[in-house]
Amino acid sequence: MAEQSKKWILMVTAQTPTNIAVIKYWGKRDENLILAINDSISVTLDPAHLCTTTTVAVSPSFQQDRMWLNKKEISLDGARYQNCLREIRARANDYEDEKKGIKISKNDWQNLHVHIDSYNNFPTAAGLASSAAGFACLVFSLAKLMNVQEDNGRLSAIARQGSGSACRSLFGGFVKWVMGKEEDGSDSIAVPLVNEKHWDELVIIIAVVSSRQKETSSTSGMRETVVTSALLEHRAKEVVPKRIIQMEEAIKNRDFPTFAQLTCSDSNQFHAVCMDTSPPIFYMNDTSHRQVVLTSGCILSCVVAYTFDAGPNAVLIARNRKAAALMLQRLLFHFPPNSDTDLDSYVIGDKSILKDAGIQDLNDVEALPPPPEIKDKVPAQKCKGEISYFICTRPGRGPVLLPDESQALLCLETGLPK
Amino acid sequence: MAEQSKKWILMVTAQTPTNIAVIKYWGKRDENLILAINDSISVTLDPAHLCTTTTVAVSPSFQQDRMWLNKKEISLDGARYQNCLREIRARANDYEDEKKGIKISKNDWQNLHVHIDSYNNFPTAAGLASSAAGFACLVFSLAKLMNVQEDNGRLSAIARQGSGSACRSLFGGFVKWVMGKEEDGSDSIAVPLVNEKHWDELVIIIAVVSSRQKETSSTSGMRETVVTSALLEHRAKEVVPKRIIQMEEAIKNRDFPTFAQLTCSDSNQFHAVCMDTSPPIFYMNDTSHRQVVLTSGCILSCVVAYTFDAGPNAVLIARNRKAAALMLQRLLFHFPPNSDTDLDSYVIGDKSILKDAGIQDLNDVEALPPPPEIKDKVPAQKCKGEISYFICTRPGRGPVLLPDESQALLCLETGLPK
Numbered sequence: 001m002a003e004q005s006k007k008w009i010l011m012v013t014a015q016t017p018t019n020i021a022v023i024k025y026w027g028k029r030d031e032n033l034i035l036a037i038n039d040s041i042s043v044t045l046d047p048a049h050l051c052t053t054t055t056v057a058v059s060p061s062f063q064q065d066r067m068w069l070n071k072k073e074i075s076l077d078g079a080r081y082q083n084c085l086r087e088i089r090a091r092a093n094d095y096e097d098e099k100k101g102i103k104i105s106k107n108d109w110q111n112l113h114v115h116i117d118s119y120n121n122f123p124t125a126a127g128l129a130s131s132a133a134g135f136a137c138l139v140f141s142l143a144k145l146m147n148v149q150e151d152n153g154r155l156s157a158i159a160r161q162g163s164g165s166a167c168r169s170l171f172g173g174f175v176k177w178v179m180g181k182e183e184d185g186s187d188s189i190a191v192p193l194v195n196e197k198h199w200d201e202l203v204i205i206i207a208v209v210s211s212r213q214k215e216t217s218s219t220s221g222m223r224e225t226v227v228t229s230a231l232l233e234h235r236a237k238e239v240v241p242k243r244i245i246q247m248e249e250a251i252k253n254r255d256f257p258t259f260a261q262l263t264c265s266d267s268n269q270f271h272a273v274c275m276d277t278s279p280p281i282f283y284m285n286d287t288s289h290r291q292v293v294l295t296s297g298c299i300l301s302c303v304v305a306y307t308f309d310a311g312p313n314a315v316l317i318a319r320n321r322k323a324a325a326l327m328l329q330r331l332l333f334h335f336p337p338n339s340d341t342d343l344d345s346y347v348i349g350d351k352s353i354l355k356d357a358g359i360q361d362l363n364d365v366e367a368l369p370p371p372p373e374i375k376d377k378v379p380a381q382k383c384k385g386e387i388s389y390f391i392c393t394r395p396g397r398g399p400v401l402l403p404d405e406s407q408a409l410l411c412l413e414t415g416l417p418k
Numbered sequence: 419m420a421e422q423s424k425k426w427i428l429m430v431t432a433q434t435p436t437n438i439a440v441i442k443y444w445g446k447r448d449e450n451l452i453l454a455i456n457d458s459i460s461v462t463l464d465p466a467h468l469c470t471t472t473t474v475a476v477s478p479s480f481q482q483d484r485m486w487l488n489k490k491e492i493s494l495d496g497a498r499y500q501n502c503l504r505e506i507r508a509r510a511n512d513y514e515d516e517k518k519g520i521k522i523s524k525n526d527w528q529n530l531h532v533h534i535d536s537y538n539n540f541p542t543a544a545g546l547a548s549s550a551a552g553f554a555c556l557v558f559s560l561a562k563l564m565n566v567q568e569d570n571g572r573l574s575a576i577a578r579q580g581s582g583s584a585c586r587s588l589f590g591g592f593v594k595w596v597m598g599k600e601e602d603g604s605d606s607i608a609v610p611l612v613n614e615k616h617w618d619e620l621v622i623i624i625a626v627v628s629s630r631q632k633e634t635s636s637t638s639g640m641r642e643t644v645v646t647s648a649l650l651e652h653r654a655k656e657v658v659p660k661r662i663i664q665m666e667e668a669i670k671n672r673d674f675p676t677f678a679q680l681t682c683s684d685s686n687q688f689h690a691v692c693m694d695t696s697p698p699i700f701y702m703n704d705t706s707h708r709q710v711v712l713t714s715g716c717i718l719s720c721v722v723a724y725t726f727d728a729g730p731n732a733v734l735i736a737r738n739r740k741a742a743a744l745m746l747q748r749l750l751f752h753f754p755p756n757s758d759t760d761l762d763s764y765v766i767g768d769k770s771i772l773k774d775a776g777i778q779d780l781n782d783v784e785a786l787p788p789p790p791e792i793k794d795k796v797p798a799q800k801c802k803g804e805i806s807y808f809i810c811t812r813p814g815r816g817p818v819l820l821p822d823e824s825q826a827l828l829c830l831e832t833g834l835p836k
Contacts, residue, residue: 213707228683230653230656230657230683230687231649231652231653231657231687231690234649234652234656235648235649238648238652239648239649261696264696264697265646265648265694265696268693268694268695268696268698269648269649269693269694271693271698272649272690272691272693272694273690275686275687275689275690275693276683276686276687276690277686278679278682278683278686279682279710279714279717280686280689280710282702282707282710284700285704285707286703286704289631289700289703292697292698292700293631296697299697
């Protein structure tokens with residue numbers, strides 16, 4: 001490393017999607033390496049609506065590793081960050097940019113400090129598992145910066161050490177996290193099943209629930225389930241392996257009824273083992289229950305699947321745009337916005353679904369007729385204000401580099417957040 | 419049967435307690451005979467606070483079998499009523515009352531009609547499984563009327579055909595329903611474990627939740643769980659048998675910490691298998707969750723156990739009066755009554771617990787300090803109006819006859835409700 005080049009800053013910016021599991025990960029067999037007790041399968045969400053953007057920079061002028069998340073500096077001391085940094089540095093390679101006069105040899109990376117700036121394009125308070133996109137983006141961008149030659153599968157085993165579900169954000173489309181057998185976790189990696197083009201009819205609507213009790217973190221929650229649930233081991237060893245095979249087949253064949261049945265059942269079972277924990281963990285609340293009950297018409301006719309992660313938000317997967325429009329009508333009928341909310345901020349993401357549903361403004365929402373399937377059966381329940389907003393999205397692609405320097409979050413001169 | 423005695427009416431009145439399971443019954447192996455897929459254990463509740471009173475009458479002047487429940491005539495056509503009536507009649511014996519000139523031979527019972535009047539001393543809307551006390555009382559009183567010579571264990575196998583949990587209401591104290599092995603259900607009976615004197619320190623507080631969604635009936639709910647849950651069989655075959663042994667031991671030794679841990683865990687697991695059903699069954703709501711969370715101080719210190727049946731009501735079992743008074747303070751702090759409710763109708767049953775808690779009126783409720791264990795941790799949550807009322811009670815005795823004719827619900831002259 002030449003002394004005269006102390007001033008240079010080398011920088012990489014990447015964007016990584018988040019993902020939602022349709023066969024759930026719950027329970028670790030190794031807390032430090034983050035090794036799961038069962039395989040899981042997820043769908044990657046379109047980064048246009050939900051993603052993390054991360055810029056990583058390296059410079060001989062940096063005095064220490066530093067990180068900013070959503071514009072606030074945070075500590076990198078945690079084992080999860082340290083594990084990712086160590087694993088990436090261990091795989092770094094020689095780098096040379098003659099034009100800029102930068103030359104970094106393989107061993108230099110151990111002594112060079114990095115600056116990391118990360119940003120989610122969705123509210124962190126929404127409880128949308130930002131850590132999956134976050135750690136995937138951290139590992140992916142650092143790997144590119146440090147000229148790591150490994151493929152995304154190998155990188156997923158590093159991202160996994162930041163946050164288990166992060167490994168699945170290294171690919172687009174549908175992704176399987178293979179739990180693996182090795183003690184060192186080297187075979188506990190993400191594998192792409194099909195890319196985002198394979199089943200591009202699907203529409204995903206996320207209902208972000210307004211009032212939120214303090215939730216158990218998924219890390220401590222799954223630890224408690226492993227220790228206290230009498231059902232978890234049976235789920236992991238007997239139930240999930242069969243579902244994984246069926247789910248892969250359903251995805252391959254775009255068999256929506258089977259996909260929906262497995263997705264709903266596995267979400268139910270994840271919340272069941274949470275309930276079977278001592279003390280019990282309640283992630284779904286009355287609003288979540290109502291979403292299941294009130295969309296049951298769509299669910300029973302096999303055009304919509306639901307899944308709930310470690311929080312009350314419903315993730316609804318519609319078979320196609322027509323089913324999505326129908327479901328959005330029902331959702332808006334039962335969960336209209338508060339009077340001080342405008343439609344534009346109540347339904348975000350891919351707004352074309354709103355158009356398909358024939359809804360242009362709040363008057364259209366108020367004029368929605370009661371869904372036919374509930375007529376005469378249950379009173380038309382209106383739960384105003386229970387949902388904070390809806391995000392319309394779809395299956396999306398895996399990580400990408402953003403080569404345009406204007407998209408970098410760090411300043412090329414100072415190495416500090418712009 | 420002498421023609422001249424057409425006018426006589428023979429009558430019996432009995433009182434039978436309800437019960438709450440601490441190891442739950444969920445799932446039948448035979449729908450018609452009502453045979454369970456696992457043993458269960460319950461505690462019988464003091465009939466002073468929760469019971470059914472039933473008068474059964476027989477007369478040659480009655481034209482058909484008739485029944486009144488809580489002052490309204492209901493149909494006896496259902497298979498469950500018919501099964502109980504048939505089984506009791508098949509075991510009827512000769513009866514003679516020379517003074518009244520009544521003589522009924524064994525075979526006459528097949529042709530004599532009965533009138534049945536049944537009344538619960540607690541609101542039916544409370545969701546307190548009135549069918550357990552109801553069918554137990556129906557079978558017990560009919561057996562006495564028809565001079566059936568079988569013991570309460572044999573009678574429990576008949577009550578079981580009315581409502582599974584009814585078999586456990588044939589005894590006081592703690593009761594085990596042995597699932598049995600026989601195809602005809604003859605060995606699927608209730609067995610008394612210890613009587614109500616054995617562990618008379620226990621205090622039971624039932625929190626009746628105000629707002630109630632339409633709930634899945636336990637009959638259809640458990641049928642759906644049997645068909646769709648991937649966890650129920652494991653629970654029934656692997657988990658419950660061990661818990662039954664541990665629970666019997668805990669009850670025998672009055673080992674409250676073990677009793678509480680098993681009771682809470684088994685309640686959790688029952689709701690877990692409901693959640694694992696397709697579509698999922700949600701019996702606990704946000705109020706139920708809050709009751710678990712807000713009493714967790716008492717639960718963690720092993721002085722209180724909770725259990726939830728097929729509805730949102732919490733049944734809280736306190737180790738002794740001191741623990742009950744402490745818990746009632748916490749419950750009233752977090753769940754104060756609506757301003758239009760008086761304390762006398764808000765805490766019913768054994769009101770001496772209120773006195774132990776130092777609470778005489780609503781001013782005392784308002785003056786309750788936040789529980790020490792939540793200080794600085796969570797905001798002192800107040801959920802006014804979420805609970806409709808509390809019932810304070812204790813373990814109680816089994817069925818009894820009420821020989822005093824003034825307590826009969828039917829008129830001795832007309833055979834109709836008084």
